[in-house]
Amino acid sequence: MKVQGGKAVYGASVGILMLDARFPRIPGDMGNALSWDFPVQYRVVRSASPDLIVRRGAEGMLPLFIEAARDLVASGVDGITTNCGFLSLFQEELAAAVDVPVAASSLMQVNLVNATLPPGKRCGILTISGSTLTDAHLRAAGVPPDTPVGSPEGLREFTRVILGNELELDVAAAEADNIDAARALVAAHPDLGALVLECTNMVPYAPAIRQATGLPVFSIHNFVNWFQAGLVPKRFPVPL
Secondary structure, rough: OOOOOOOOOOOEEEEEEEEOOOOOEOOOOOOOOOHHOOOOOEOOOOOOHHHHHHOOOOOOOHHHHHHHHHHHHHHHHOOOEEHHHHHHHHHHHHHHOOOEEEEHHHHHHHHHHHHOOOOOOOEEEEOOOOOOHHHHHHHHOOOOOOOOEOOOOOOOHHHHHHHHOOOOHHHHHHHHHHHHHOOOOOOOOEEEEEEEOOOOHHHHHHHHHHHHHHOOOOOOOHHHHHHHHHOOOOOOOOOO
């Protein structure tokens, strides 16, 4: 049997562009490697702080993200994603800069989720920062402009700790923030049939959000699992 070379690293097809942060990343968080059932490769984009990317529009950061994406491809990944839904702004440019598929944001799922819902139902978005998630972010991910958006911004713990890059996180309080924000969004929009979590740090709280709202909850975790399944299709035994 002959095998083909050409990569520096094998067996880790998904490359993840990471913000430069130090807040706790609990299991389920995209930046915790234990969250994945398959190997991934990480690249931290230095100086790309949560505040800069989420609150200040990632100004001037595109070249650094392109450089990191190209480095991941050179190391052997077959697809690129990121650990911040606000990086939908860079989807087109990243896809043009590398020769592998790019799925920059969990927001890219919204139209797909809408297509699965019955007539009269639509998808809503839960974001870490409702005040700075703009029409430009939504357009870049192909999100319908009238999509309802909710956020735990201004509540007890979650948004403050993540965007403030704090070193301690009260997990119970962060979960309560996300539950409260989801419930408020659903109460304000009774036609919602599902939720998409923009923020990759919300993944650990998806089961609690699902239980609290009764709605299907889609996150970067299920999106990247879908992505991986295309990059490395599962092999099935051939019956004898």
